[in-house]
Amino acid sequence: xxxxxxxATTLRVAASAVLGGHGQDRRLIALxxxxxxxxxxxxxxxxxPPGSQYGTGxxxxxxxxxxxxxxxxxxxxxxDHRYSRIFEGQRELIDHILISHALLNRxxxxxxxxxxxxxxxxxxxxxxxxxxxxxxxxxAHFI
Numbered sequence: 001x002x003x004x005x006x007x008a009t010t011l012r013v014a015a016s017a018v019l020g021g022h023g024q025d026r027r028l029i030a031l032x033x034x035x036x037x038x039x040x041x042x043x044x045x046x047x048x049p050p051g052s053q054y055g056t057g058x059x060x061x062x063x064x065x066x067x068x069x070x071x072x073x074x075x076x077x078x079x080d081h082r083y084s085r086i087f088e089g090q091r092e093l094i095d096h097i098l099i100s101h102a103l104l105n106r107x108x109x110x111x112x113x114x115x116x117x118x119x120x121x122x123x124x125x126x127x128x129x130x131x132x133x134x135x136x137x138x139x140a141h142f143i
Contacts (some may be wrong), residue, residue, distance in 0.1 A: 004036060008045040016048070019068050019100060028100040030070060033084075033135060035094050038074040046070055046098055070098040073110045073140055081112045084136045086119040097140050110140040 011030060019026055036043045044050075049065030052058035054075040074082065074093055083091035097110065114136040120127060127134060 004034075004042040005045065008034075008042040012045050012048065015046070015070055015100075016068050024067050024101045026100055027102045028070070029097065029103070029140075030099075031095075031097040031138070033095045037093055038072050038096065043072070043096065047072065066101045070100060071104060073097045073099065073107070073138075076107065076110045077112055077138070081114050081136075083114060084112050084117075084138060085134060086117055088121050089119050095135055095138050097138050099140075103142060106142040108141040108143050110138065112136045112138050 015028060015030060018028055030046065034040075034043055034046075038044075047053060048069040049063075051063055051065055052061065052069065052071075054071060054073070074096060077093075083093050084095035085092050093112075095112075099107070116132060117134065117136045120134045
């Protein structure tokens with residue numbers, strides 16, 4: 001947990017440096033396997049100032065934090081596809097796409113291609129010769 005928090009903090013510092021108060025104009029996408037859900041503290045560190053993530057009351061109310069905030073596209077994934085891995089039969093969304101303010105209005109769609117994901121377990125060698133990833137790809141389209 002401490003390592004993930006340190007990694008998330010490092011990425012957050014890098015995102016803040018890139019956005020540097022210009023976040024409403026700068027396009028930034030941070031994405032990948034975070035090994036944590038959207039609600040995890042380590043994932044939320046990446047969002048920056050709280051207040052207007054998708055699905056919250058503040059989303060349509062711009063504020064001074066928007067210039068450095070990152071939005072997780074997870075709530076925009078269709079509910080029945082809102083997972084990227086199945087671990088011991090449980091669906092988990094541990095892969096994420098986060099975008100800066102400049103891309104919010106350019107987002108056309110986002111989805112997880114879950115049709116080929118099968119359940120895995122804690123045995124690290126069980127998939128040694130598997131031909132594909134145990135994660136569903138997340139794909140976002142922008143205009």
